[in-house]
Amino acid sequence: MTTASSADHPTRRDFLFVATGAAAAVGAAATVWPLVAQMNPDAATIAAGAPIQVDLAPIAEGQDIKVFWRGKPIYISHRTKKQIEEAQKVPLSSLPDPQPDSARVKSGHDQWLVVIGICTHLGCIPIAHEGNYDGFFCPCHGSQYDSSGRIRQGPAPANLAVPPYAFLSDTKIQIG
Amino acid sequence: MSGPSDFQPSNPALKWIERRLPIFGLIHSSFVAYPTPRNLNYWWTFGAILSMMLALQILTGVILAMHYTPHADLAFKSVELIVRDVNYGWLLRNMHAAGASMFFFAVYIHMFRGLYYGSYKEPREVLWILGVIIYLLMMATGFMGYVLPWGQMSFWGATVITNLFSAVPYFGESIVTLLWGGYSVGNPTLNRFFSLHYLLPFVIAGVVVLHIWALHVAGQNNPAGVEAKTEKDTVPFTPYATIKDAFGVSCFLIFFAWFIFYMPNYLGDADNYIPANPGVTPAHIVPEWYYLPFYAILRSIPNKLAGVVAMFSAIIILCFLPWLDSARTRSSKYRPLAKQFFWIFVVVCIGLGYLGSQPPEGIYVIAGRILTVCYFAYFLIVLPLLARIETPRPVPNSIADDVLAKSKGRAATAASVMLALVLAGGLFAGSIQNAKAEEGGDTPPAQSWSFSGPFGKYDRGSLQRGLKVYKEVCSACHSLNYVAFRNLADPGGPGYSEAQAAAFAAEYKIKDGPNDQGEMFERPGRTADYFPAPFPNEQAAAAANGGKAPPDLSLMAKARSYKRGFPQFVFDFFTQYQEQGPDYVDAILQGFEDKPPAGVTVPDGTYYNKFFPGHAIKMPKPLSDGQVTFDDGSPATVKQYAHDVTTFLMWAAEPHMEARKRIGMQVFVFLIIFAFLMYFTKRKVWADAH
Incomplete structure (x- = not known):
């Protein structure tokens, strides 16, 4: 076949080139998929992230414990009357991330605050019972959270996150 | 790569780079012109x-x-x-x-x-x-x-x-x-x-x-x-x-x-599925x-x-x-x-x-x-x-x-x-x-397996029966270290639901800890747990079994093989035959004979097996007719047990086989x-x- 004769059928020729190029693109994309997907958490890691149960009975009023779920520290605080009152009476308009205390605890279990202990600024772990608000203080960049885990002062943009959890009984919760 | 190129890009941005680093010219002269x-x-x-x-x-x-x-x-x-x-x-x-x-x-x-x-x-x-x-x-x-x-x-x-x-x-x-x-x-x-x-x-x-x-x-x-x-x-x-x-x-x-x-294992060696010893x-x-x-x-x-x-x-x-x-x-x-x-x-x-x-x-x-x-x-x-x-x-x-x-x-x-x-x-x-090379064991007969060939799939019923045989018989001595309870619900596996796998796991006692008092404790199994080993360590396993620890079974179906011989292995390449491991495991389970043939003696503490290399195996005959009952009416025979538990062990060794063949x-x-x-x-x- 000479150049002239192939130029007589430009569409057929173009179609072949486009089809081949498209097939190559599909093949490349399909190859890239597993190469990227392998970086997602593996099955063992996902299985290890199953819900955990925590017994609250040993935690006295005013105390708090730290448990780990999915590699994250979870603070469980048994709040005092004073802490609960403080958390409830703060005017929402004064908060950088307005949220009532009732939205951060389970109703009927006001004394239990369960939050993910990771500062919403850059991921450091705040220290409990420190700072000016009877809550948490992050030593990295000085963010301060109140007794409801809400941001009050400092560079953090949001309140400490509340993990998914439920009360199985009055003294037992399941996180996750 | 040979000498300066006369390639000149027309795009001004490329021109700018080319004047400072003639990389496009290099590519053009090396791989285009x-x-x-x-x-x-x-x-x-x-x-x-x-x-x-x-x-x-x-x-x-x-x-x-x-x-x-x-x-x-x-x-x-x-x-x-x-x-x-x-x-x-x-x-x-x-x-x-x-x-x-x-x-x-x-x-x-x-x-x-x-x-x-x-x-x-x-x-x-x-x-x-x-x-x-x-x-x-x-x-x-x-x-x-x-x-x-x-x-x-x-x-x-x-x-x-x-x-x-x-x-x-x-x-x-x-x-x-x-x-x-x-x-x-x-x-x-x-x-x-x-x-x-x-x-x-x-x-x-x-x-x-x-x-x-x-x-x-x-x-x-x-x-x-x-x-x-x-x-x-x-x-x-x-x-x-x-x-x-x-x-x-x-x-x-x-x-x-x-x-x-x-044929992922065709070029490899079965022995490499045994951990270094x-x-x-x-x-x-x-x-x-x-x-x-x-x-x-x-x-x-x-x-x-x-x-x-x-x-x-x-x-x-x-x-x-x-x-x-x-x-x-x-x-x-x-x-x-x-x-x-x-x-x-x-x-x-x-x-x-x-x-x-x-x-x-x-x-x-x-x-x-x-x-x-x-x-x-x-x-x-x-x-x-x-x-x-x-x-x-x-x-x-x-x-x-x-x-x-x-x-x-x-x-x-x-x-x-x-x-x-x-x-x-x-x-x-x-x-x-x-x-x-053979070491004095008969060649196991090649069997037909549901999972062989390019469209092979595990037989779900067989996997479930095999799991039962493992649980009731094999698990008394053999661990299954790489299989987790969650795997029972994985696609391409025995086909249990998440809830069934969780219920299965809960029947096991798993050692966990230490707790806040620093003590180990037992709790019911969760799906994330692995099948617990019957012995705490290899020494205990060996001591309880006449001096030789029963091997882990997770990879058994891939860790054993036998000589296929010429020209069989050439055909195997084209027919995708790679079930030597299952053939061998199945044959061993059925190969026990109460009395060695005349003129053959096996040492004390060992048993005669037709297919075991050297014939003298430390494991006593593990399965006998009627030992395990199946709910689905499958015959309670050694032949059926051997077939099912081998299928189960093949899945344990190669849990993603169905996905592999489908993709x-x-x-x-x-x-x-x-x-x-x-x-x-x-x-x-x-x-x-x-």
Whole structure:
């Protein structure tokens, strides 16, 4: 076949080139998929992230414990009357991330605050019972959270996150 | 890469960069405008195939290193976790492991092509020697990579190969100690091999750049072996060579995919699914198939130092090839005698490979010695002699003349040669299985399994019954360390729901802790837990079982094999038969006989089994009729138990088999369509060149 004769059928020729190029693109994309997907958490890691149960009975009023779920520290605080009152009476308009205390605890279990202990600024772990608000203080960049885990002062943009959890009984919760 | 380019980009941004760093000109002159002889055949596409394989090995290797743990206690397990838990981990591992074999397969064709067409002759000596250096680096990299899974073959391969250096006079022992970092092969050895296995591929990539640079200075050789003289002799690299290489690559990928998706263990050794044990050497220790010819040379010489010297000389001698063969005619096409000796040499190499896989005894040793002499004679006697006595046929005046003289039948010849080579490769590779010489056990009968073949699937009912047999019988002594309860609900498994798996797990007591008081405690199993082992440690297991710990069963169906024999293993390559493990396990379970045959005695504390190598097995007959009852009405017979528990163990060893075969079929359909498209595109592009 000479150049002239192939130029007589430009569409057929173009179609072949486009089809081949498209097939190559599909093949490349399909190859890239597993190469990227392998970086997602593996099955063992996902299985290890199953819900955990925590017994609250040993935690006295005013105390708090730290448990780990999915590699994250979870603070469980048994709040005092004073802490609960403080958390409830703060005017929402004064908060950088307005949220009532009732939205951060389970109703009927006001004394239990369960939050993910990771500062919403850059991921450091705040220290409990420190700072000016009877809550948490992050030593990295000085963010301060109140007794409801809400941001009050400092560079953090949001309140400490509340993990998914439920009360199985009055003294037992399941996180996750 | 040769001299300044006159390439001028039109885009102003590219122009700006080009003035400061002429990289586009370099690419243009090296891979676009570069003149390539127009008569190159498909043997020349193996250069591109090798480049792709190197890139693919580096890519998959970097990914595997993200999940691998280079520690003697954890390496084997981490490889299993890659295969079982990492997303597409089985695919990546198969690609990397089979990829190593494909890399060597391609490099051998590339080397034989260079040998046949005299590509090492003036002015391409440095190009050739760089190639030999790449080959040596590949061998070192491949060897160290094989050590990383830390199975029995890894460990003993590392021991044997590092001990080669102990043959060096005076410094031998010190060199070996340096390699080991200890008194024997151990964790420090594994760590340094991992480090070097990660490093060397990049060194290879660097030498490949030099190799291509040297190639672009001298220009490519070609089947006629005459240099390109005028523009009529060449075509620009892009699109002509690019598209032809791409077609060659897509065909090679089909061959590669056959191993990745259907025969992932065909080229490996069953013993490497047994974790490294410094106390027991496997009965037949053989290297990977690509080292076998050199292994045969090593073994055929009865002196330690001389054997090692001969083995390394067999590779180093290639560096001297340009001077050993001083014939003026390059291509063997025009050298009637050299052509015949070349094919004899190919047969010698394949023969050495076959002998390397055989036990070092009797006729194999003698044949090995004869072929070793032939190997060296080819380089030291035949080639120098031929250069003096052979009368070559006249070579064409130019490449253009060669193209015109080409007959149409050549394509068919090339195809049949290709087919023969694939067959020979399969035979050669399969010969490794021959190494599993019988040790006095009957050959297990080949059974039909629901999971064999390209569309094989596990029989759900059989998996569930097999799980019951394992739970009620086998689990009293055998652990199943790599299987978690959650796996029972995985797709492609026994088909239980999440809730059923959780209920199954809850029946087990799992040791957990320490708790806040620092004490271990027991709790009901969760789906994330693994099947608990019946004994707390190997010593306890051995003490309770007459001195020998019952092996873990997670990989049993892949860790056992038996000799298939010639020509069966060649057919196995095409029929995808790879169920030696299940055949063996099933046969062992049914092979117990109450009384050994007349004249045979087995030691006290052992039992007679027809199929066990040596017949004396420590395990008493585990199954008897009626021992386990099935809800689905399947017969309560040993035959049924054996079949079901073997199916279950195959799934335990290869939990993603169904996904592998399903994706494999999709990949095959795609690759075949793509190869056809590439073929027609290549024809269209080349239509302009003729």
